[in-house]
Amino acid sequence: MPDDNFQLNQFLPYLLNQAAEASSLEFQQIYKDRYGMLRTEWRVLFHLGLYGRMTASEIGARANMHKTKISRAVQKLTERRFVTRARDDADRRVEHLALTAQGQAAYDDLHQVAQRYDWDLTADLNEAERAALKKMLVKLSGKRPAGFT
């Protein structure tokens, strides 16, 4: 049953927000300072870097990002020559997005930073704990509590 002396830092959505904000801060600073990117732009960059050529919709589906966010992020990224767009021959509504050499370089750099950063964040956890934490978070990411629609 629910805990009777409820506190704000026992409320998962609140806790997750706090942890997310705190843990993003320094990383955010890095991609902002080095490449002038916003969170949306960083995310698009990483999706292209990790999964290769994709369309905006595919990124949206994977990242749970609204298409307008992606549209604007892609616009900025193409303006700054990190990303190229190519119309699909068969279906001309579709655009295939891919990293330029410059985009790839930025991705490689930030990828390294992220990896190291992630490691440092969880430095005091052992392998099992780290894995357990991430697994729970993945589960929570896809979940809606029952009975609250």
Next chain:
Amino acid sequence: MPDDNFQLNQFLPYLLNQAAEASSLEFQQIYKDRYGMLRTEWRVLFHLGLYGRMTASEIGARANMHKTKISRAVQKLTERRFVTRARDDADRRVEHLALTAQGQAAYDDLHQVAQRYDWDLTADLNEAERAALKKMLVKLSGKRPAGFT
């Protein structure tokens, strides 16, 4: 050492954000629908409900919220008669904030919902896991990874 095949859903800040967003969605809908509140307003309400009379700065310190956010949240909450402000006699810069009866009622209601909601979110964890998760999140909330300043 850092994991070599890095994926986006192994990057903690990203994961935390996804989990936070997903897990907040339905709850957000509730306080928005029932009381027309924003996240900032909900947070102020909960701080007052949980810890009693406080000043804006105290809330800011606890919640890691910028003072302008709080100022505007308090303004809305007083307009809607959820909160009252009272100048401090000794130091007239300071305002003491407190819930009205109506504010208390809203808090009581949402508090119940939150408790239940939180429980449902973690329904498939046992007590130990639930506690471990929250403990890790609290730790992450206060933490900045070393070497990234």
Next chain:
DNA sequence: GCTTGTTAGTTACAAAAACAACTATTACAA
């Protein structure tokens, strides 16, 4: 062929957040 509906992506406008500059009050030191 022509409707009607759907999908990919963009654009325009409104809501919210971030950031900087401001007022009012207190503290404190010369």
Next chain:
DNA sequence: TTGTAATAGTTGTTTTTGTAACTAACAAGC
């Protein structure tokens, strides 16, 4: 005192986000 710095909170302006309406291209039924 009085001048300088600090603190509590507000206001104004710029960015970013959210939402809805839009264009263009395709699909399917008739």
